Amino acid sequence: MSITTSRAPRTELTFRQKVSRFDHTFSPYLYIAPFFILFALIGVFPIAYTFNVSLYDWHLLKGQGDFVGLQNYVTVLSDPFFWNAFRNTFSIFLLSAIPQLVIATGVAALLNQAIRGKTFWRMSILLPYIVAPVAVTVIFLQVFNQYHGPVAGLLELLGLDPIRWTFDVFPSHVAIATMVNWRWTGYNALLLLAAMQAVPRDMYESATIDGASRLRQFWSITIPLIRPTLIFVVITATIGGLQIFAEPRLFDSRTYGGSDRQFQTIVLYLYQLGFPLRDFGRASATAWILFVIIMLVGLLSFAVSRAIRSADAKTARMRTARARSAREQQGAS
Secondary structure (H helix, E strand, C coil), rough: CCCCCCCCCCCCCHHHHHHEEEEEHHHHHHHHHHHHHHHHHHHHHHHHHHHHHEEEECEEECCCCCCCCCCHHHHHCCCHHHHHHHHHHHHHHHHHHHHHHHHHHHHHHHHHCCCCCCCHHHHHHHHHHHHCCCHHHHHHHCCCCCCCCCHHHHHHHCCCCCCCCCCHHHHHHHHHHHHHHHHHHHHHHHHHHHHHHHCHHHHHHHHHHHCCCCHHHHHHHHHHHHHHHHHHHHHHHHHHHCCCCHHHHEEEECCCCCCCCCCCCHHHHHHHHHHCCCCCCHHHHHHHHHHHHHHHHHHHHCCCHHHHHHHHHHHHHHHHHHHHHHHHHHHCC
């Protein structure tokens, strides 16, 4: 005896149902497609093309020359001027990034308190960020004028000799780092302030009841909870600091980093190769070397922050275990 099963007749989808299904399946990809198309045209293609240029003896006016492979990279890495720019870049980066992060964290902590005119102060610290780098450099050129600036007047009152800001290595690095700090500290402070405001207030109230001081609350509650934002600020400051160009270029516009290259950065070295010397092959190789340096420093910063976070988590687990064992001993007694 055979049992036959009847299947329901297959209905054909209408045109509207087909359009609706297509829209549901593919419309998310269409919405995000403009970003990836622009990123491919503006980001990926120039990077790939720069790598191709770095493999040739490429002149700005004559165009592509002979294929030289990695010779441009070898030439750049064996150039003492590149290593001079490398040292200058890291010196300015350290003089700007470390004070910038410390001051931005302190300013954010102050703005997170109950003070009058919070909106005014938050807008005020962002004003340096919206000022053009050219205007910032013009202002600080007057501030760091060797003979007539306010710093020179202060040194004269103290009976000290004038400082040659644009001629000596360390003073020029301090001056350029000061410009960077003045422009970017407020921006980073607002990022950290937004993270601080997301910390639950009941944690501070509980810590206050337990007798913790404000400083203790800041180190034990605020810093651990805003660590992801701190990592983001450190990485962005690293990328920006290693790519610094406008401030040293305008600090002495007649040269490419000083008369003796005393504050020439890697990007200024790249710029000099590309335009006055018209050697696009070596300039492109320098760009890729800088890209690798930024990647390595960014990964190092991420690894250090991750190690600190793991150590804090391990310490917290040990404290919890000790507290649990103490309670068990008290219960047993």
